[in-house]
Amino acid sequence: MQTLTYFLPQVWFGILALFLFLYVMLDGFDLGVGILSLTSSTEERRSILMTSLSNIWDANETWLILMGGGLFGAFPLAYGTILNALYIPIFLMIFGFIFRGVAFEFREQAKRKLFWNLAFGGGSFLAALGQGFALGGVLAGIKVDDAGHFIGTTWDWLNFPSIVVALTLIQGYVLIGSTYLIWKTSGELQATHYKTAKLAAVTTLIGAILITISTPVFYQYARNRLFHQPQVYIFALIPLLGILLIWLLLRSLDRKQERAPFVWTILIFLLTFIGLALVVFPFIIPTQITIYEAAADPSALVFMLIFIGGLIPVMLFYNIYQYAVFRGKVTGGKYGE
């Protein structure tokens, strides 16, 4: 029983990390493409951008819903406390999602598209901003009482490091959105996004460096975690690998490769993700609540493991199948019908 109460929360931490990573990767390029659409020079280009997402944004966004549902079931205390503390960033994200989602349906129908163009691009930006602040807010730590309930104030999540995190996440989404478009488009549009990818790679790198420096400077817990033997070697490896990957990415962009930039970007995301998870683990709210304290009953975790965990391969299968059906370059700009 003792081992079970250690083992199960770890398994669920892993599952939720997987859901969150899939979300950040998949809806990340959706949001990036959305933000990039704000710079589209013509309606036709914007249509192609939206067509490249029309059949997948829904399923991509579902990974977040799944992560939310899993967090609710597996770590109810964390679900309540984190969302309660991040009231404003969460609602920024939600309203961003609403605007982006409905823009797909309404822009296609509308004769005057300006409002729905802004809803699509602005909604994507707002959602990314909310997520960035939420991530920054969690990394900054959340004020809780002994029982783990939120006791901070409305604007706790807003501070210098969280602004850096939010801006960097937006850059990261623009980067993965650009590399996705390089993969899915051709001609002039592709040429544009080689440029935006390069620019975003540089700004993301700057943001990543800032975060890597500022996290241990601002947060005691990160210092304790990082500057210890032997972890320090592992943690030193992550930025080095990151620089290598950025170099590989930039090289592939220079060589005008089509798929490699997207793959390198995904690996950069994965590396960042692992780095963050290692800093945080085993806390689910840094230095306040561990995954063991926030976990639901072992019976609930087992029950969910069977009925949600068992479904993961199936979900992955039909998501991949969906991508296979719509493989190839985006042609034309008709995403409604």
Next chain:
Amino acid sequence: MMEFLSDTVVLSRIQFAVTAIFHMLWPVLTTGMAIYLVIVEGLWLKTRNPDYYYHARFWSKLYILNFGIGVSTGIPMGFQFGTNWAPFSEAVGNFFGSIIGFEASWAFMLEAAFLGIMVFGWERVNPAIHYMSTILVAFGANLSTFWILTANSWMQTPAGGEMIDGKFVVYDYFKAILNPFMAVSISHMFLATLETSLFVIGGITAWYILNKRHEAFFSIAFRIVLIAAIAIAPLQIYVGHLSAEQVYHRQPAKLAAMEAQWNTIPAGQSANWSIVALPNEKAQKNDLEIVIPNGLGYILELKKNLSAPVLGLKEWKYEDRPHLVGLIYYSFRVMVAIGFFLAGLMLITTLQWIRGKLSAENITQQRWLMRAWIFAAPLGYIAVESGWIVRCVGRQPWTVYGLVRTADSASHLPASNVLTSLTGFVVVYSLLFFTTLYFGSRIIRRGPRFDLPIPGSVQTEPVLDTTPGKFIPDERPAEAQQ
């Protein structure tokens, strides 16, 4: 008067109610319509009659519009459990959270992934795979209903565990899922989505017929709708009755509010059923009442005298019983009245059908009948919303009946935060409501497209067919054939 503006609990409740009432409008249609799409696409594959294919394409346009808005408006629902109802989430996360996770993983992901193929895949996959995608979308949508209704039923009749130190500990998950309300509630909602969709499709169809646009084409849809309604409308009344009976046995305070019954009626007596009443919560009585003598006895037990008492609201302390009695009382009556109206409309239409008045030639002459169907189109929505008001306002003051109070469920937030997000929801959701009506009506006014390529037609039929084919008369009006 405006003191609720500084009450976080009240504001969070209003916010949840507003988002739920708006959100429901979209999935209620799509879950039912998904089954309709399965039927017409199946008919197309079976008969290869292109009309069924054009039906599938036409109605799926409305489907997609509603689906997209339904997803976007539904996301805030789940997040609100954390943002506004954190203590509730913590108390019941063991069970309730798992079920929300199931909805996402079992149902929503399935629907979202195959929707892409259903909408954009006509040219990319073969008809069998496409049909499978349509079926999976419909299955996923209805599985969502299943899980959401399971979670809500459990909040009405919690089972399978007990509260220990303020947390619900589950002993038996299957008992919790199969809670007393579960089966009937799911059936009632399943039928409600079907019935609402049928009468929306029927109403739009009637509009085309009334305006003599593609009347032969749309009379096909009209007959499909009617055949389904013959089965569903009476069944819904029966299941609704079962549901009310369960409330009578398991949530007597809610039943008392539904009937605006202040005093207990003891066993052995006869009970009246009121049609109109003015409930007065201060005086704990009805200021006015018009009743059907002995009606309640017949409704509950099919006999004049009750064998068990019907408890009145006064049995509970003021803080332990539902308020807004008038709202609950009238919402219930509106729902029941609509249920009977729709069944009546179905009955009259069936009679006309038997009399041969619905054939392609003379259906356009049924002007009053077509008008009645157009009038019926929005009624399903109103019935569904009313039913949910009865269900959830009637459950007060509890979020989980008898276990967790609403007052203890809300997050401690500054009221101004909730007021801001609530205002945002009211503005944005109203905008979405009207834009959906606007763009939906535009899709309808444009009508179906008969120039879409029929998938598989090139591969299955050789260019030069030497065998004599079966003659398929083109029933469409002249303008459609051009």
